[in-house]
Amino acid sequence: MAKAPESKPLELGRLLVARKELDPDDLERALREHYQTGERLGQILIRMGLATEESVLRALAEQLSIPYVRLSETEIPRDAIQRVPAKIATHYHLMPVGKADGSLRVAVSDPLDMHTLDDLRLIVGAEIEPVISTREEIEKAIKRYYGIGADTVEGMINEGRTETIEVERGSDVTDLEATAEDASIIRFVNQVITEALGSRATDIHVEPMEHDLRIRYRIDGLLYEAAVPPNLKRFQSAIISRIKIMADMNIAERRLPQDGKIKIKTGDRDYDLRVSTLPSPYGESVGIRILYRDAELINLERLGLDEYHLGILRQMISRPYGIILNTGPTGSGKSTTLYAALSEINKVDRKIISIEDPIEYRIVGVTQIQVNPVIDLTFARILRSVLRHDPDVILVGEVRDTETAEITIRTALTGHLVFSTLHTNDACGAVTRLLDMAIEPYLVASSCIGFIAQRLVRVLCSHCKAPTTISDDILHHLKIAPSDLEGVTIYRDVGCEHCRYTGFYGRTAIYEIVQVNESLKRLIVERQPSNVLRRDAMRHNMRPIREDGWLKIKRGMTTLNEVLRVTMEEEFSVRDE
Numbered sequence: 001m002a003k004a005p006e007s008k009p010l011e012l013g014r015l016l017v018a019r020k021e022l023d024p025d026d027l028e029r030a031l032r033e034h035y036q037t038g039e040r041l042g043q044i045l046i047r048m049g050l051a052t053e054e055s056v057l058r059a060l061a062e063q064l065s066i067p068y069v070r071l072s073e074t075e076i077p078r079d080a081i082q083r084v085p086a087k088i089a090t091h092y093h094l095m096p097v098g099k100a101d102g103s104l105r106v107a108v109s110d111p112l113d114m115h116t117l118d119d120l121r122l123i124v125g126a127e128i129e130p131v132i133s134t135r136e137e138i139e140k141a142i143k144r145y146y147g148i149g150a151d152t153v154e155g156m157i158n159e160g161r162t163e164t165i166e167v168e169r170g171s172d173v174t175d176l177e178a179t180a181e182d183a184s185i186i187r188f189v190n191q192v193i194t195e196a197l198g199s200r201a202t203d204i205h206v207e208p209m210e211h212d213l214r215i216r217y218r219i220d221g222l223l224y225e226a227a228v229p230p231n232l233k234r235f236q237s238a239i240i241s242r243i244k245i246m247a248d249m250n251i252a253e254r255r256l257p258q259d260g261k262i263k264i265k266t267g268d269r270d271y272d273l274r275v276s277t278l279p280s281p282y283g284e285s286v287g288i289r290i291l292y293r294d295a296e297l298i299n300l301e302r303l304g305l306d307e308y309h310l311g312i313l314r315q316m317i318s319r320p321y322g323i324i325l326n327t328g329p330t331g332s333g334k335s336t337t338l339y340a341a342l343s344e345i346n347k348v349d350r351k352i353i354s355i356e357d358p359i360e361y362r363i364v365g366v367t368q369i370q371v372n373p374v375i376d377l378t379f380a381r382i383l384r385s386v387l388r389h390d391p392d393v394i395l396v397g398e399v400r401d402t403e404t405a406e407i408t409i410r411t412a413l414t415g416h417l418v419f420s421t422l423h424t425n426d427a428c429g430a431v432t433r434l435l436d437m438a439i440e441p442y443l444v445a446s447s448c449i450g451f452i453a454q455r456l457v458r459v460l461c462s463h464c465k466a467p468t469t470i471s472d473d474i475l476h477h478l479k480i481a482p483s484d485l486e487g488v489t490i491y492r493d494v495g496c497e498h499c500r501y502t503g504f505y506g507r508t509a510i511y512e513i514v515q516v517n518e519s520l521k522r523l524i525v526e527r528q529p530s531n532v533l534r535r536d537a538m539r540h541n542m543r544p545i546r547e548d549g550w551l552k553i554k555r556g557m558t559t560l561n562e563v564l565r566v567t568m569e570e571e572f573s574v575r576d577e
Contacts, residue, residue: 008063009031009034009040009041010031011063012041012042012056012059012060012063013027013030013031013041014027015059015062015063016045016051016055016056016059019055019059021051021052021055021059022045022050022051022055023050026045026048026050029048029050030044030045030048030050033048040112042056042057042060053109053134053135053136054134057109057132057133057134058132060111060132061111061132064111066111066130066131066132067131067132068131068132068133069097069107069131069132069133070133070137071095071097071107071133071137071138071140071141072137072140072141072497072501074097076095076096076097076098076141076145077098077099079099080096080097080098080099080104080105081096081145081146083096083099083104083124083126084096084104084106084120084123084124085123086142086146086147086229088120088123089142089146090142090146092116092119092120093108093109093135093138093139094106094107094108094116094120094138095107095133095138095141095142095145097131100129102126102127103126103127103128103129104120104124104126104127104128104129105129105130105131106120106128106129106130106131107130107131107132107133107137107138107141108130108131108132108133108138109132109133109134109135109138111130111132117130143195143227144227145227146227146229147226147227147228147229147230147232148188148191148192148195148215148226148227148228148229149187149188149191149192149228149229185235185238185239185242186242188235188239189239189242189243189246192204192206192215192226193264193273193288194266195217195226196217196288196290197266197271197290199217199219199500200219200220201217201218201219201290202218202219202289202290203217203218203287203288203289203290204216204217204218204286204287204288204290205217205218205223205285205286205287205288206239206240206243206285206286206287206288207280207285207286208233208236208240208280208282208283208284208285209233209282210282211233212232212233213228213232213233213235213236213239214228215228219500219502220458220502220504220505220506220507221331221456221458221507222458222502236283237283240277240283240284240286243275243286243288244258244260244275244277244286246262246275247260247261247262247273247275248260248261249275249277254279254283254284255279256279257276257277257278257279258276258277259274259275259276259277260274260275260276261273261274261275262275262288263293269292270292270293271290271291271292271293272290272291272293273288273289273290273291274288274289274291274358275287275288276288276289291360291361293362298336298339298340299340299343299344300313300314300340300341300344302340303333303336303337303340303508303509304508304509304510304511304552305509305511306548306551308543309511309513309543309548312450312513312515313341313452313513314344315515316449316450316513316515317341317344317345317417318345319417319449320415320417321412321413321414321415321416321417322412322417322418322447322448322449323408323409323412323418323419323420323447323448323449324341324417324418324419324420324448324449324450324451324452325399325420325421325422325430325448325450325451325452326338326419326420326421326422326451326452326453326454327421327422327423327424327425327426327427327429327430327451327452327453327454328421328423328424328453328454328455329423329455330423331456332454332455332456332509332566333454333455333456333507333509334421334454335360335397335421336509337452337454337509338395338419338421339360339361339363341419342354342363342366342393342395342419343363345393345417346363346364346365346366348365350392350393351367351389351390351391351392351393352365352366352367352391352392352393352394352395353366353367353368353369353386353389353391353393353394353395354366354367354368354369354394354395354397355369355371355379355382355383355386355394355395355396355397356368356369356370356371356395356397357370357371357379357397357398358370366395367389369382369386371397378404379396379397379398379399379400379404380401380403380404380407383396383404383407383408383411384407387411387414387416391416392416392417393416393417393418393419394411394416394417394418394419395418395419395420396408396418396419396420397420397421398420398421398422398423399420399421399422399434399437401437402437402438402439405434405437405439406439408420409439409443409444409447412447412448413443413446413447422434424453425453425568426453426512426530426534426545426568427451427452427453427512427513427514427534427537427542428451428514428530428531428533428534428537429453429530430448430451431444431448431451431524431530431533432529432530435527441524441525441526441527442525444524445516445520445521445522445524445525446521448516449515449516450513450514450515450516451513451514451516452511452512452513452514453511453512453513453545454509454510454511454512454545455509455510455545455549455566455567456507456508456509456510456566457507457508457509457510457549457552457558457562457563457565457566458502458504458506458507458558458562459504459505459506459507459508459557459558460491460493460503460504460505460556460557460558460559461493461494461495461496461498461499461502461503461504461505462505463496463498463499463505464493464494464495464496464498464499464503465491465492465493465494465503465556466491466492466494467489467490467491467492468490468491468492469490470485470490470560474560478546478550480550484554485554488554489556490553490554490556490560491556491559492559493559504562508552508557508558510545510546510548510549510552510563510566510567511543511545511548512542512543512544512545512548513542513543514533514537514542515540515542517540519536519540520533520536520537520540523536545567546563546567549562549563549566549567550563
């Protein structure tokens with residue numbers, strides 16, 4: 001058995017004081033606690049919040065002459081990882097980091113726990129050379145190199161199981177639930193969902209490939225592949241069936257798309273998971289949208305609107321009747337903007353009804369109705385009934401067809417303020433879309449108050465963003481004068497532990513807002529194309545979406561590449577002087 005290194009509490013405390021990471025008075029308090037309880041000094045300092053785990057472990061590493069390692073900055077060879085089973089790494093909370101001279105280097109957060117090191121020496125059949133790292137670093141390294149739930153999958157493989165569910169056509173879900181709710185599968189699915197919540201993911205994609213089962217998370221609008229164990233494909237049917245049971249879906253039906261919902265609670269937070277399945281050649285593909293049920297509604301000030309756009313939008317939503325259409329692709333934040341607008345005008349003297357698919361956030365004081373096509377409860381059908389309830393404001397989740405568009409416009413013309421969304425590339429494209437739905441131009445001109453187009457761009461991580469420059473060629477291509485950058489610092493993404501090495505943390509919106517004035521009404525009635533409408537709007541001070549993005553670049557909020565990624569070439573950047 002290896003001899004335990006000694007840790008002298010007073011020496012450790014003095015090291016921290018010398019590093020100016022601990023106050024002498026706090027050391028005295030902690031030492032009194034140590035002598036009374038026998039608890040290790042380092043644990044006391046961390047528990048009482050007097051020092052961080054990293055600072056304590058760095059001092060301990062110096063005291064014991066053991067290297068301190070940041071695993072996030074270390075590339076670990078595959079042959080070292082293969083020496084330690086995932087179950088052992090997870091159970092003992094350690095991470096192999098390399099091999100040298102017949103010994104195995106292993107990162108631990110407690111180098112004084114010699115029982116763990118002795119157990120590991122017997123398991124791997126080699127001498128163990130400990131290095132020190134924090135618990136958080138070790139946890140992240142285990143997920144990165146072994147994959148999510150690797151210990152669970154490894155345990156199932158060792159038990160010789162390849163599938164836990166066999167579904168016969170016509171079987172009832174309830175009869176199979178006892179078989180499906182296998183503890184290992186439940187644990188693995190829970191780990192996938194927990195990891196998604198911890199990563200701020202908005203979506204989880206479980207995608208069967210020919211030889212693999214791929215799991216991806218959408219974080220800040222982009223997809224990232226999760227590290228999963230290599231043998232996960234063997235448990236594909238069990239994992240997907242478990243998700244379908246949680247969502248109250250028919251696990252016997254694998255040929256048709258299905259939709260379901262899961263309600264979960266972690267800590268004090270409640271989430272709604274919207275689950276959708278699609279048949280594919282290699283099994284059912286599962287998409288899970290994550291919605292925070294009790295999320296606080298974002299107000300207009302936090303949307304990313306500057307004073308100019310904020311003033312225009314507030315003027316539009318204060319109108320007594322008419323339509324405000326929000327446009328943009330799926331996932332561009334349209335619903336969030338409309339929720340913020342509703343929240344702004346949600347007063348006791350206004351009756352507000354929303355028709356949504358799905359209801360993403362609950363708004364106190366608003367009657368919210370969920371569309372259900374299965375029973376023919378469509379946008380159009382609900383709209384007909386809504387008018388009998390004397391609403392002042394109506395939110396129509398999306399104008400999808402001619403019937404819904406016609407009823408929505410008639411609703412606006414009869415004295416109601418209506419909010420809705422359309423899928424178009426820019427604000428003026430909403431007019432073309434309505435005309436394509438066979439809506440008469442004069443009805444569009446007389447009912448529409450304004451059009452909003454928006455996109456979401458990732459926000460630079462404040463912990464690691466760094467100054468950069470933009471070449472003259474790019475400035476010339478984007479019609480940006482070099483003088484426009486005088487006294488301005490442009491930043492680029494770098495990547496750090498805080499942002500998971502993406503360089504970005506969170507998202508904000510960039511906008512263009514068009515108010516329907518008399519000039520624009522005339523062009524709409526004349527059926528002028530959207531590019532003509534756009535030029536007229538710009539003559540009346542409409543700020544193009546790329547220009548709004550450029551202003552956020554100058555404020556150090558995002559990067560040029562981000563703005564170019566979400567906007568189109570014809571979405572003209574900075575206007576010519």
